[in-house]
Amino acid sequence: MNEIIEIGTAKANPGTIAEGKMIVETLAGGGDIAIPVTIMNGINDGPCFWINGGIHGDEPEGILTCSLLKKSIDPKNLSGSVILVPVINVPAMEAAERGNPLDTFSYDMNRIYPGRKDGYFSERIAHIHKEWMVKFADMEISIHSGGSHSYLAEAMFAATDEKTQELSRAMGEDWRVCLYSNVTSKSPMAVMSENGKPALTVELGGRSATGPGKFLEVGNKLHKACVNIMTHYKMIEGVPHYPSLRQKGYQQALLAPKSGIFLSNPKINFLTMMKKNDLIATIINYQGEEISKIMAPEDGMIFGLRALPNVTIGEWCCFFAIIEGEW
Secondary structure (H helix, E strand, O other), X not given: OOOOEEEOOEEEOOOEEEEEEEEEEEOOOOOEEEEEEEEEEOOEEEEEEEEEOOOOOOOOHHHHHHHHXXXXXXXXHOEEEEEEEOXXXXXXXXXXXXXXXXOOOOOOHHHOOOOOOOOOHHHHHHHHHHHHHHHHOOEEEEEEOOOOOEEEEXXXXXXXXXXXXXXXXXXXXXXXXXXXXXXXXXXXXXHHHHOOXXXXXXXXXXXXXXXOOHHHHHHHHHHHHHHHHXXXXXXXXXXXXXXXXXXXXXXXXXXXXXXXXXXXXXXXXXXXXXXXXXXXXXXXXXXXXXXXXXXXXXXXXXXXXXXXXXXXXXXXXEEEXXXXXXX
């Protein structure tokens, strides 16, 4: 029999779902800064699967995924627990910005996590989240996307240890690109890894996938992956599915060499092998003249591409996966 789980103001008995929030602080006007949380507490013992969304405020895919999971998972048929945190960085999500606009010193929470108890505003939010997560989570995924500037196809960042690679395989048949993570990076995944627990940073969606039907399609793919993880770890009944081929490598961000209008090569495809020096995109100036090319730096594949044509020198244009082999 499972035990009662209490996180922030949420308290869930076995076989129930509870909603609440992790209180951070009160603002001058009296409103709380708090992180929403849903506890899905199963009847029987099992692992605690923690799902994070919205560490970047222009990436709402985690909210949709958590919403779909709440509707589809019955805690009476669940072993272990699922903790849904649809938005970590609430001020950023409310402003639809990558970082917290109320904090100019620690703007991007995925670069300062796990923050500090007595730190800048965003650091304090991150610290409260971290304290609860490490107390309960046995495994974790953080849901990301291309946000307001790019579209990212199915890819994961993961450490190379056996437990983490098991979790990456459990994402299922749609997820075959696994990139090395920097476990010293400032992210929930890195904190979990430091505590000896498996975690992933998962990328899917972004600017060009928010039209009618497309956003839900992304949410359904992420929902499917979360359900497959639960099936793999025997938290729910079912038959898990796995990718027939898994490719490993590392990311190289390709930045704009010139300012202008970004035009991707219409012949390229996501998650499809390219050769070194294959054309990815051109940049034209406002008179329509080509002023620069962006080429594949090595043999590999595109897993993210700029969706906003306007580009300034030094901005992201392409997330390129340099593939080193198979796993």
